Amino acid sequence: MQISDHTFDDWVRQYQRLLFGIAYWWTGSRTDAEELTQEAFFQAYRSRSTLHEVEAVKGWLIGILRHCYAQMSRKSNSRAEVPLDGMENEPEEQDMLSADVLALHQSLAKLDDRHRLPLVMFYFQQLSYQEISEALELPIGTVMSRLSRARKMLHETLETPRNLIVMRKAKER
Amino acid sequence: MNCELYKSEIYAWRPGSDAVSFQPLFDHLAGCPECAQFFERLTTSDQRIQHTIQKIPEDRSLESRILAGLAHQRAQTKTHRPSWRSWILLPLAASVILVVTLGVRPRLEEARVGREVAALLSRPPALQIDSTNRQQILDWCASVFSGPSSLPPELNKVEFRGATAVKVADHKAVLLKMKNEQRASLLIVDAHLTQESGFKSMHEKSGSATLWSDGRRTYVLLYEGSAQEMHAYMVQMGIEA
Numbered sequence: 001m002q003i004s005d006h007t008f009d010d011w012v013r014q015y016q017r018l019l020f021g022i023a024y025w026w027t028g029s030r031t032d033a034e035e036l037t038q039e040a041f042f043q044a045y046r047s048r049s050t051l052h053e054v055e056a057v058k059g060w061l062i063g064i065l066r067h068c069y070a071q072m073s074r075k076s077n078s079r080a081e082v083p084l085d086g087m088e089n090e091p092e093e094q095d096m097l098s099a100d101v102l103a104l105h106q107s108l109a110k111l112d113d114r115h116r117l118p119l120v121m122f123y124f125q126q127l128s129y130q131e132i133s134e135a136l137e138l139p140i141g142t143v144m145s146r147l148s149r150a151r152k153m154l155h156e157t158l159e160t161p162r163n164l165i166v167m168r169k170a171k172e173r
Numbered sequence: 174m175n176c177e178l179y180k181s182e183i184y185a186w187r188p189g190s191d192a193v194s195f196q197p198l199f200d201h202l203a204g205c206p207e208c209a210q211f212f213e214r215l216t217t218s219d220q221r222i223q224h225t226i227q228k229i230p231e232d233r234s235l236e237s238r239i240l241a242g243l244a245h246q247r248a249q250t251k252t253h254r255p256s257w258r259s260w261i262l263l264p265l266a267a268s269v270i271l272v273v274t275l276g277v278r279p280r281l282e283e284a285r286v287g288r289e290v291a292a293l294l295s296r297p298p299a300l301q302i303d304s305t306n307r308q309q310i311l312d313w314c315a316s317v318f319s320g321p322s323s324l325p326p327e328l329n330k331v332e333f334r335g336a337t338a339v340k341v342a343d344h345k346a347v348l349l350k351m352k353n354e355q356r357a358s359l360l361i362v363d364a365h366l367t368q369e370s371g372f373k374s375m376h377e378k379s380g381s382a383t384l385w386s387d388g389r390r391t392y393v394l395l396y397e398g399s400a401q402e403m404h405a406y407m408v409q410m411g412i413e414a
Contacts, residue, residue, distance in 0.1 A: 012243070013236060016235055020235060021227075025229075035240070042238045045243055120226070120253065122187075123219075139382050140400040141400040141404055144404045145413065148184045152184045155218055
C-alpha cells in the first residue's frame with residue numbers, strides 16, 4: 001500500500017497525543033513516553049508498507065508502540081520502581097500531579113505488563129476488546145480475561161496508595 | 174453461582190457488552206443489594222479512573238520533533254538512493270528472497286495450526302481413554318509425549334472426562350475433554366507455539382481459544398462458542414488467562 005509523506009505527517013498530527021498518552025501511562029515517565037512515541041512513528045514510517053488498510057491505522061500504530069515498549073523494557077529492566085521516583089524528581093511535573101494521578105501511577109506500576117498494557121488502552125481510549133486484541137496480538141478471550149483481572153487488581157490497589165500519597169502531599173505543604 | 178462469582182462477572186462487564194451474556198448478572202443484581210452496591214461503587218470508581226487517566230502532560234514540541242525526525246529520515250533516504258541503487262542490486266535481491274522465505278514459512282505454519290485446531294474443535298475425534306481421574310489422565314498424556322506431563326498453575330482447577338492423542342502441524346498433541354462442559358476442551362501440543370495469530374484466526378471462524386505456554390509445551394483452551402461464553406466458563410471454573 002502506498003502512503004504519501006503528506007498522509008503520514010497527518011497521522012503524526014492526529015495520533016501523537018494518543019500514543020504519547022498510552023506510553024505515558026504504560027511507562028509512568030514523561031521522558032520515556034516521548035522517546036517511545038517518537039520511535040514508534042519512526043518505525044511506523046519505515047514499515048508503512050505493512051499497513052494493509054488505512055482504517056486500521058490507529059491499531060497498527062499502537063501495535064508498533066507496543067513493540068517499541070517491549071524493546072525499551074528489554075533494554076532497561078527497571079519499570080517497577082524508577083518511573084514514579086523519576087517523576088517525583090522532576091519539579092515541573094511534581095506540582096502538576098494531583099493525588100489521584102499519583103495514586104493511579106503508583107497502582108499501575110504495581111501491575112505487570114500483561115495487565116497494565118490492556119488496562120491503559122481500555123481506560124485511556126475506551127478501545128474495544130477487538131482493537132486491544134489486534135494491537136497486542138492476543139486472542140480476544142485472553143484480552144477479556146486479563147482486563148477483567150487487571151480491573152480487579154487496580155481497584156484493589158488504588159485504595160492504599162491513595163491514602164499514602166494524600167498524607168505525603170499534605171506533609172509536603 | 175454465588176456472589177463472589179458474580180463479582181468476577183462485574184469486573185468482566187463494560188458498557189456495550191453483549192446484553193444476553195450478562196443477563197444472569199443483571200438478574201442477580203436486581204435481587205442482591207450487596208452486589209448491586211458493589212457494582213455501583215465499581216462504576217463510579219471506573220469513571221474516576223477514566224477522568225484521571227486523561228490528565229497527561231502537555232508537550233507541544235513533541236509533534237514538531239517527530240515531524241523533523243521524519244524529514245531527516247526522508248532526506249537521508251534521498252541522499253543515499255543513487256549510490257546503493259547502482260551496485261547493491263544483487264545482494265538486495267538475495268536479501269529479498271531470504272526475507273520472503275523466512276516470512277512466508279511462519280505464516281503457512283500459523284495457517285496450518287489454525288486450520289487443524291479448528292477441525293479438532295468442530296469434529297473432535299473419539300476418546301482413547303475415559304476417566305475423570307486427573308492423575309490417570311496426566312499419566313496417560315505422559316505416555317503419549319514419552320515424558321512427564323503437568324499443567325500450568327492457571328489450569329489447576331480443571332477436571333477432565335477423557336482424552337485422545339492427535340497431531341497438530343506434525344507435533345505430538347493430546348486433546349482432553351472437560352468434565353461438565355461439552356463445548357470445552359484442552360489441547361496440549363508438545364511444542365512451543367509462539368505465534369498466537371493462528372489461534373486468533375481460528376477463533377474468528379470456529380470458536381474461542383486461550384493459550385498458555387511453559388516454553389516447552391503449549392496449552393490451548395478451546396471453546397465451541399463466543400469469547401464471552403468462554404470467558405464466563407473460565408470465571409466459573411477458576412481458570413486464569
